[in-house]
Amino acid sequence: MLKSKVDEVLQDVNKLPAISSVVSKVLEKLQKPDVNIADLAQEISKDPAITANVIKLSNSAYYRASKPIRTVQEALMTLGIKTVKEIVLLTAAKGILAQDLNSYQLEAAQLWTASLLVAELSSKIVQHKKLKIDKDLAFTSGLLCSVGKIVLAQFFSPVMMQLKTDLKNNQEPFPSLEKKYFGYTHMEVSETLLKRWNFPPELTDVVANYLTPEASKVNPLLTSVVHIASILIVVSGIGIDIGGESVPISPFALSQTGVTDADIETYFVHIPDLQAGLADLLNV
Amino acid sequence: MSIKSKIINVGIADIKVGKDADVLRTTLGSCIGIVLYDPDQKIGAISHIMLAKDPTGKDMSKFPHKYGETALPILIDMMKKEGSEIGQYNCRIFGGASMFKGINSQFLQNIGEQNILIVRKFMEEKKIPIIVEDVAGNEGRTISLYCDDGRVLLKKAGMEKYLYKVR
Numbered sequence: 419m420l421k422s423k424v425d426e427v428l429q430d431v432n433k434l435p436a437i438s439s440v441v442s443k444v445l446e447k448l449q450k451p452d453v454n455i456a457d458l459a460q461e462i463s464k465d466p467a468i469t470a471n472v473i474k475l476s477n478s479a480y481y482r483a484s485k486p487i488r489t490v491q492e493a494l495m496t497l498g499i500k501t502v503k504e505i506v507l508l509t510a511a512k513g514i515l516a517q518d519l520n521s522y523q524l525e526a527a528q529l530w531t532a533s534l535l536v537a538e539l540s541s542k543i544v545q546h547k548k549l550k551i552d553k554d555l556a557f558t559s560g561l562l563c564s565v566g567k568i569v570l571a572q573f574f575s576p577v578m579m580q581l582k583t584d585l586k587n588n589q590e591p592f593p594s595l596e597k598k599y600f601g602y603t604h605m606e607v608s609e610t611l612l613k614r615w616n617f618p619p620e621l622t623d624v625v626a627n628y629l630t631p632e633a634s635k636v637n638p639l640l641t642s643v644v645h646i647a648s649i650l651i652v653v654s655g656i657g658i659d660i661g662g663e664s665v666p667i668s669p670f671a672l673s674q675t676g677v678t679d680a681d682i683e684t685y686f687v688h689i690p691d692l693q694a695g696l697a698d699l700l701n702v
Numbered sequence: 703m704s705i706k707s708k709i710i711n712v713g714i715a716d717i718k719v720g721k722d723a724d725v726l727r728t729t730l731g732s733c734i735g736i737v738l739y740d741p742d743q744k745i746g747a748i749s750h751i752m753l754a755k756d757p758t759g760k761d762m763s764k765f766p767h768k769y770g771e772t773a774l775p776i777l778i779d780m781m782k783k784e785g786s787e788i789g790q791y792n793c794r795i796f797g798g799a800s801m802f803k804g805i806n807s808q809f810l811q812n813i814g815e816q817n818i819l820i821v822r823k824f825m826e827e828k829k830i831p832i833i834v835e836d837v838a839g840n841e842g843r844t845i846s847l848y849c850d851d852g853r854v855l856l857k858k859a860g861m862e863k864y865l866y867k868v869r
Contacts, residue, residue, distance in 0.1 A: 523844065523857055527711075528729060582860040653802065654714055654752070655731030658842030660860050663731060663799050679807035683757060686810075690715040690752070690768060 420573050421601025427569060428602075428610050435568055437615050440465040441510040448503055449618060458499065459491040462506060471509040471702060472502060478698035481505075500554045511561050512702045514568060521574030522567055522659040529564060532657020534696050537561035539647035539685060542692070547676055551640050559624035560644045562617075564657070566607030566625070573600050585660070592661025593629060605629060632670040642671035650682065654689045709846075712748045715768035719747040719780050726847040730797030734817040734837070735845055736774070738781055738830070739852040740791040741868045745784050746849040749777040753813060754820035770820040778828065792869060793825050794834040794854060796845050814838060834867055 427433045443461050447453050463469050469490055476483050476493040481501060487493045494502050516530045540560035541553040574581070577599045584595060593603040609626035623636035624644050634641035649667050652658050671677075693700075712718045712728035712735075720726045726748045728735050736749045754770040756762035766772035781791060798814035818837055825832050836843065836856060846855040852868035 523842075523860065578860070585859050652842070653731045655729045655733050655797070655842060656714060658729060658731045660842075662839075662841035662859060664840055667802065679810060682802070683807065683810060687753065687757070687761065687768070690713070690765065693714065 420577065420599060424570070424573060424600050424602055424607075427572075428607070431614070434611060434614065435514045435565070437510045437514065438465055438468065440468060441506055442616055444503065444506050445618075446616060448499065453499065455491065455494045455499070458502075459489070459494055462490045462502070468506055468509050472505050475505045475508070475698065475702065476502075480696070480698040500552070504554050504557060507558055507561070508699065509702060511565075514565060515561075517568065519567055519571040519659070521571045521578065522661075524567075524657065524659045528657050529567075531693070531696075531700060532651050533561050533564055534699055535651045535656055535689065535693060536563060536644065536648045538692055538696055539650060539689070540644045543643050543647060543675065543677065543685070546681070549639060549643065549675065551637075551643065555620065556640060556643055559621050559628075559640060560647055562608065562612065562621065562625050563628050563644060563648055564604065564608075565611055566602075566604035566609075567659075569607045569611070570596060570600050570602070570604050588664075591629065591665045592659075593665075595661075629665050631668050631674070638670075639674050642668070642674040645671040646675065646677055646682070646685075650685055650689070654686065656689070656693070707848075712750050714750055715752050715765060715773075717747065717749040717767050717773060717777055717780060719745065719784050720847070720849045721745045721784065722849055724849045726849065727844065729842065729844045730799070731842055732797070732799050732802075732814045732817075734770075734795055734797045734814070734821060735843075736777065736821055737794040737796070737845065737847050737854060738777065738786075738791045739794070739847065739849075739868055740781070740786040741852050742790065743786055744849050744852070745781065745786045745791070746847045746852065747777055747781055747784075748845070748847055749773050751817060751821075754816040757809065770817060770824070774821070774824045788828055788830055791830070793821075793830050793832045794865070794867075795821055795832060796836050796843050796854075796856065798837040799840050799842065833869070834865055836865075 476487040515533050516526045518526045537557045537560035540556040544551045544553045544556045596603045612622045624641045627634040627641050628644045631641040631645040706723040709725045710718050728750045733752050739746045751770045751773045752768050756769045762769050762772045798818050802810035841858040844857040854865045
């Protein structure tokens, strides 16, 4: 059991993937109701890489700004605070999620594409089913589901042989093997990471429960949306990892969201079109 | 993989042709990857289809590579354009892990099976032998076709193996 080693890493801030302090501050400011645009623009502008990405993405076809955007302040005024927050998070997430996870049999490009697609599909489901959830919140929650795998991936090698044998006979969802070998599922690790990054409880709850939405305590509806999106993306093969299609769609999630079999069929068929629409974001 | 190798990613609902040092790669869940390979000319192709047929009938003209019924004839045409005719290549199929568990729709649960059936039927009609199949189950598969000798590297559920059968 590698649990104590995983514990060591989880307790050591220096060993965990980090997000820039600018991102944390921006998120913190955004949680306050009286957030000030000039203040926010100034904070974002402290990080040149994020600033460049905010301006670049604000002008991309995906966000369709009505006029050319030259500064962070203009981006905030034209696209709104929520959209700029999404762009800031996207930039931060790309830095963390674009890496090879060889032990999960997942390449960087696949992991990033899948994360973006889960995000986009979550947001589309919210709009399509007219759910009372902020679509940007759905996007962000979907984006970060796999982040815990980044930490667990480094612990595979000593147990790989045994894990593969177990995997062959395993009828359970793959996270049960993560729990068995590492003491944690990737969802639990994601939860720890998001808490460490001071993300709001709603987001933390989704990444902690997206494969078991019935266990969600903060926002079961949002968790259900992300659950359905993530399963569909896996079924389509994008970002499918060593765990395969071991997690079924939860009936709880279907009843919460009102997503029907016909809806699922439509979402599935349109995954390639969804991917085409994300071209600008894929190349952040 | 030689220094000249070029990896060509075949996306979902996509078809690509390669030759010689090219490596065609795709990742499959419930979709099917159809691999054609001409060992004498070292020409290969992968078609990655999502569904056997277009359930709406409206999407296939816009996205013909998504559906077996429209993608398979295009695949044959693309091989022909590269100079490889039926009779010069064989077929191998991978994927089809259609496991829409937890929902009742017959359509969704049978996606993988329908995909396999349409490929088999098409290949039989065209007299193209299917010489290797690694389909069904609930594993994801990444396949890489090395056009220099036609071997396929199959990765699934923690294992990796080369499949050398090309004729």
